[in-house]
Amino acid sequence: MEFDVVIVGAGPAGLAAAIRLRQQAEQAGQDLSVCVLEKGSEVGAHILSGAVFAPRALDELLPDWRERGAPLNTAVSEDQFLLLTQGRALRLPTPPQMHNQGNYIISLGNLCRWLAEQAEALGVEVLPGFPAAEVLHDEQGAVKGVATADMGRNPDGSEGPRFEPGVELHARQTLFCEGCHGSLTKTLIDRFRLREGVGPQTYGLGIKEVWEVDPTRHRPGQVIHSVGWPLDTHTYGGGFLYHLEDNRVAVGFIVGLDYENPYLSPFEEMQRFKTHPAIRPVFEGGKRIAYGARALVEGGLQGLPKLSFPGGLLVGDTAGFLDVPRIKGSDNAMKSGITAAESVFNLLTSSAAEGIEASDFRRRLDNTWVIQELHRARNIRPGFRWGFWAGLAHAAVDTYVFRGRAPWTLRHQADHERLRPARDCQPIDYPRPDGNITFDRLSSVFLSNTHHEEGQPVHLKLRDLQRPALLNLPVYEGPEARYCPAGVYEYVETGDANALRLQINAQNCVHCKTCDIKDPGQNIDWVVPQGGDGPNYPGM
Amino acid sequence: MKVLVPVKRVVDYTVRVRPRSDGSDVDIANLKMSMNPFDEIAMEEAVRLREAGVATEVVAVSIGPAASQDTLRTALAFGADRALLLETEESLAPVVISRALAAVVGEESPDLVLMGKQAIDDDCNQTAQMLAARLGWGQGTFACRLEMGDGEVIVTREVDGGTRIVALKLPAVVSTDLRLNEPRYIKLPNIMKAKKKPLDRRPLDSLGVDTRSGIRMVSVAEPPARKPGVRVADVGELLDKLKNEAQVI
Numbered sequence: 001m002e003f004d005v006v007i008v009g010a011g012p013a014g015l016a017a018a019i020r021l022r023q024q025a026e027q028a029g030q031d032l033s034v035c036v037l038e039k040g041s042e043v044g045a046h047i048l049s050g051a052v053f054a055p056r057a058l059d060e061l062l063p064d065w066r067e068r069g070a071p072l073n074t075a076v077s078e079d080q081f082l083l084l085t086q087g088r089a090l091r092l093p094t095p096p097q098m099h100n101q102g103n104y105i106i107s108l109g110n111l112c113r114w115l116a117e118q119a120e121a122l123g124v125e126v127l128p129g130f131p132a133a134e135v136l137h138d139e140q141g142a143v144k145g146v147a148t149a150d151m152g153r154n155p156d157g158s159e160g161p162r163f164e165p166g167v168e169l170h171a172r173q174t175l176f177c178e179g180c181h182g183s184l185t186k187t188l189i190d191r192f193r194l195r196e197g198v199g200p201q202t203y204g205l206g207i208k209e210v211w212e213v214d215p216t217r218h219r220p221g222q223v224i225h226s227v228g229w230p231l232d233t234h235t236y237g238g239g240f241l242y243h244l245e246d247n248r249v250a251v252g253f254i255v256g257l258d259y260e261n262p263y264l265s266p267f268e269e270m271q272r273f274k275t276h277p278a279i280r281p282v283f284e285g286g287k288r289i290a291y292g293a294r295a296l297v298e299g300g301l302q303g304l305p306k307l308s309f310p311g312g313l314l315v316g317d318t319a320g321f322l323d324v325p326r327i328k329g330s331d332n333a334m335k336s337g338i339t340a341a342e343s344v345f346n347l348l349t350s351s352a353a354e355g356i357e358a359s360d361f362r363r364r365l366d367n368t369w370v371i372q373e374l375h376r377a378r379n380i381r382p383g384f385r386w387g388f389w390a391g392l393a394h395a396a397v398d399t400y401v402f403r404g405r406a407p408w409t410l411r412h413q414a415d416h417e418r419l420r421p422a423r424d425c426q427p428i429d430y431p432r433p434d435g436n437i438t439f440d441r442l443s444s445v446f447l448s449n450t451h452h453e454e455g456q457p458v459h460l461k462l463r464d465l466q467r468p469a470l471l472n473l474p475v476y477e478g479p480e481a482r483y484c485p486a487g488v489y490e491y492v493e494t495g496d497a498n499a500l501r502l503q504i505n506a507q508n509c510v511h512c513k514t515c516d517i518k519d520p521g522q523n524i525d526w527v528v529p530q531g532g533d534g535p536n537y538p539g540m
Numbered sequence: 541m542k543v544l545v546p547v548k549r550v551v552d553y554t555v556r557v558r559p560r561s562d563g564s565d566v567d568i569a570n571l572k573m574s575m576n577p578f579d580e581i582a583m584e585e586a587v588r589l590r591e592a593g594v595a596t597e598v599v600a601v602s603i604g605p606a607a608s609q610d611t612l613r614t615a616l617a618f619g620a621d622r623a624l625l626l627e628t629e630e631s632l633a634p635v636v637i638s639r640a641l642a643a644v645v646g647e648e649s650p651d652l653v654l655m656g657k658q659a660i661d662d663d664c665n666q667t668a669q670m671l672a673a674r675l676g677w678g679q680g681t682f683a684c685r686l687e688m689g690d691g692e693v694i695v696t697r698e699v700d701g702g703t704r705i706v707a708l709k710l711p712a713v714v715s716t717d718l719r720l721n722e723p724r725y726i727k728l729p730n731i732m733k734a735k736k737k738p739l740d741r742r743p744l745d746s747l748g749v750d751t752r753s754g755i756r757m758v759s760v761a762e763p764p765a766r767k768p769g770v771r772v773a774d775v776g777e778l779l780d781k782l783k784n785e786a787q788v789i
Contacts, residue, residue, distance in 0.1 A: 001729065041552070042572050110570060130728055151725040164725040212561060247561075289558065449572075451554035531725075536555050539570035 003033045003125075004348060006145055006171035008132040008184060010038035011047060012108065012330045013316025014177030015115040015126075016061055016337030017344075022122035024345045032348065034124045035169060036116075037148065039131030039511075041532035043116040044109035046179075046511055048208055048294040048540040049330060050240055050252060051108045052076060052100055052223055056369075057334035062118060071110040073245050076100040077221030082278060084229040084239075089278035095399060097325040097377070100223055105242045105250070107539040108330055131528035133166055135174075135184050135191075142355025143311030145170040146184065149528050157457050172354060173344045174312040177337065180295045181513040182318035183527055194305040194314070200414035201303040201320055202381075204237065205514050207270040207293040207485050208252035208540060209444075210244075213286035219243045225327065226279075230272040233388040235259045236381075237266075239273045240327075241282065248289075249282055256298060257415040257483075257518050258385065261425040265482040266514075267293075268430035271438040275431075283437050291447040292540050293485035293512040296329065297322045298381050301374040302412055307362050311355045315340045321370055324381040325395070332370045339364050376404025382412055419520045422477040441487040445508050449536035450486070452507040452529050459529035460488065460504050460515060467523045468502035476520055478502070483518050486510045510535045541688075541710075542597045543586045544650035545620065546641055547579040549604050549611040550661040563759040565631075566661075575611045578656025580618075581716040584723040585686060586654050587619035594688050595652075597621050601644055603637055603744060605629055616734035617726045623737070628744040633753035634662075638670035643747040645675060650711065652693060657682055657715040668715035678708035684719040 005021055007014045018034050025032035040046035055072060058065050065072070079100050083090040116126045133149035145168060152163040176185050181203065189195050224241040231237050236256030243249050253270035274283060297303065297320035304321075307314050315336050322329030343361040365371050379398050384391030398406055433439045452459075462468070472478055473491060478500075480489035486508045491500040511534045516526040551557055551566075552574040560567045575583070589595035600615035600623040602608040612623035626640060645653065658665035672679035680686075680695030687694040689707065697704045698717045708714070744751070772778045782789045 001732070041554075041574075044570075045572060107570070113570075125732065127728065127731065148728060162722060162724060164727060167728045446556065449555045536552060536572045538555070538572075 001167065001169050003035045003169060003171045005032065005034045005173050005175065005344060006169050007034065007036045007175045007177055008146060009177040009179060009182070009316070009318070010036045010043045010116055010126060010128065011112060011177060011179050011316060011333065012115070013333040013337040014175065015112060015119050016057065016334040017175050017177065017315060017341040018119045018124040019061055019115065019122060020338045020341030021345055022119070022124055024341065026122070028349065030349065032345070036119065036124060036126045037130050037132050037146070037169070038126065038128040039528050039531065040128055040534060041536055042128045043126060044113040044539065045128070045536045046534055047109040047112050048206070048292045048537060049108035050208070050242060050250065050327070051106050051330060052103050052242060052328065053106045053108070053111070054103045054328055054331045057331040057338065061334065061338055068118065070114055072104040072106055074105040074221055074243070076103045076105060076223050078219070078223065080222070080224045082224060082226040084226050084276055084278065086229050087277060089226070089276070095325065097323070097399070098225065098327065105221065105223065105244050107244070109537050110539045129532040131531055132184055133528050135187060136168060136170070138311075138355050140355060141310065143174050143188075143309065144355060145174055149531055151530050153457055155455060155457055160455070172348055173358065175315050175340055175344070176312060176318055177316045178318040180297050180317045180320070181517055185314055185318040186516070188309065188312075188314070189305055192306070192309040194309065196306075198305055199299070199302045199412045201297060201299040201305070202412045202415055203257040203295050203517050204254045204298050205257055205266045205293060205295050205483065205485065205512065206252055206254045207266060208250060208291070209288050210290040210540065211249045211251060211283055211286045211288050212247050213249050213282055214284065215247050217282050217284070217286070218247045218249070220245060226273075227392070228388070229276065230269050231255070235261070235264065236384040236388070236391070237269070239279070241279065249286070254296070256384070257295070257514065258413070258418040260418055260420045261428070262419055262422050262476040262479040263425055263427045263482065265428070265430060267441055267444075267485045271433060272430065274437050280437060288439070288447065290538055290540060291444040292535055292537050293510055295513045295517055298324050299412055300324060300381055301371070301378040302382070302409060307365070308357050308359045310357045313340050313344065313358055313361050321374065323373055323377055325377045325399070326373070335368055335370050336365060339368060378404075379406055379408070379410045382410035385413070416518055416520050416522055419476060419479060419518070421475050441485070445486045445510065448486070448510050449538070450508060450510050450534060451536065452509065452533040454507070456530050458504055458506045459527050460506050460509065461525040461527060463523050463525065464521075467521050469499070471521050472502070472519070473500060480515055480519065483514050485512060485514070489515065541589075541595050541652065542599065542648070542650045543589060543595045544645065544648055544653045545579070545582050545586045545598060545600050545615065546653070546655045546667070547583065547600055547602050547611055547615050548576040548656070548659045549573050549602065549608040550576045550659055553577055553660055559760045559762060563761060565757060566760055573607065573610070575614050576656050576659045578658060578660070578716055580723040581718070581720050582654040582656050583615055583618045583620065584721045585716060588721070589688070590619060599624065599648060599650065601626070601641070603628060603632065603640055609739060609741070612739055613734050614726070616737045616739065617730045618724070619730070621737065623739045625739065625741045626744040626747065627741055630751065632751060633755050634664045634666035635670060636749070636751050636753050637667050638674055639749045640744060640747055641667070641671050642674040643749050645671075652711060653713045655713070655715055657717055668713050672713040675711075675713070678712045679715070680706055680708050680712060681715045682717040683714050684717050686714060686720065
């Protein structure tokens, strides 16, 4: 099938780009066919974010969003920034980047559902349940579209009785808006050397739950962020607590994936966070109703790859526009989508050529708040590799003294290289879940509504099948069993008493991408499973 | 031959549901909704009859909120020729749905009504039987195999411990069980085509049927939580617990 523009991923970036493309086409009285592919069973099914949302990009895209009923229902009324120690909470002054006046506590999944309706009303073809599985190239090597995933293959890859091959979608420009660490983006970065002369991307893992709390404990509009406990001072991360409407509270915890200790378990840190005396009371008498996890980008300006290549662009967090000190990325993702749409529209209307490069995308972005703010914030996150206290002190100096204009730029190291051998680290003794406030992985994954049709090939590919037994287990004590928030990776006993074997429970996967990022040997390739598989988040 | 396939929009089978905090009903806000899986099987069978040249027209009908259009678009992507939505915001009992479907049958005059044996949300398993009774047609429920004969349809029914084969004079109502077929994966081009196929929307009121059912939902509740298992030290303790605590031996 032929389109002018194919967009991979119906998140904030992809949908903003689709809407802006059609708006421009309408204004210019031209026809421009735009199609958005989404791997989730519906738009929003795979979207997970905090989320405190700054509406500035939405204001620009659809200024009448209030009249159109955008699901921005809870204005932020109170901001707290806490330093936690074991048993105590110290209120810190809220850093200027973290002020949230005029912002809203939302479900980003619901916002995306609404954006998809707006896009469809403008004539965009939104196609959930169809993952883009392969990038298509023309003879010159330029991107000419994508192919959707095959359906109905057997575990060994052969064609099953209901086999349905993927479909090729050809486009004059293809926008990759896959979100953090996209699987096609990974191949594009290799093929077009988009990271040449650029530092590595770095990441965090965010784990989130939604609770229905006792109405007497509900403070709609309250936003709490925390640093410190339960993490040690070598590990970057923090917690959040957002009070939404209808007695709902979103609670989450983010761990920087540059953590060193292979015994660390982000899932258990999240569970432990909820037991802090300053946090726990919110959940007493409440009920957990949703669970999910997603990796997020933390590399900022230094982690941004080249954004354009012949035939396409990287847009949104698959490139990486999240602003770590602001703890926000959705507005930047949308703004990058709007800017990409403007760049691509200009290109498509001024030239009939195929496979050309919208190389002005980065220049256009440089003139927006997105890159300007990322530039100011660029040194804060890398400063935390010196540990929590030095990082915090550095962040304060960088923010209040240099105001982001320090004459240097700190570099990143890739997350998987930061893991230290288990023999150099202390095992961590996590408390057992109590079944009321804290839970185990499996009962949590149950609430993500994740589903992968049985009898399909495993979508977590090991490049070298021997590596887990030769490297991951003996040197790092099998860290994937701990960092995976969905219990996908498990070392199980084999017949041989001393040997453990890595078992991949791919059906549990919530598509967070952490394994593809943190595996110390970079041996895991996360690829898309069958269409519609994965979590079914009810508005995360 | 014309086939009518009633389809229902339900919470997707992969999604865990829970009661609202006041227990008045199941909370379906923001949940993924899909076509009832048994209706998918009916749809698949109807489309196979169409592809085999036995059926000449397949019409999908749904009764529900405006969002049920999505379910009907799925039916059209499966291969239905056209679709009809009878809009209502009310959640209606099978007895009412069967009344409405009987009215639709009056308008459409299908030779065969193929429908799911039950919807996975209320698990009633009543609509097909009630519809057949209202129309005075033969009914073949729990179908796991279907063959068209001369002026009749031969239905293999799943019954306890085996199968029973019945021949129904057309027109007839057939309800589908799990083993009848495995629905196809919908092709992407067919989704695009489905957007252009005719989908009529009318208020349910336009049929002029009585929507009273005589049934009122009182409350919904979760099943009691299962007690955690215990680890026993030896076979003796296991036997003791089975005998004295569980009292099963």
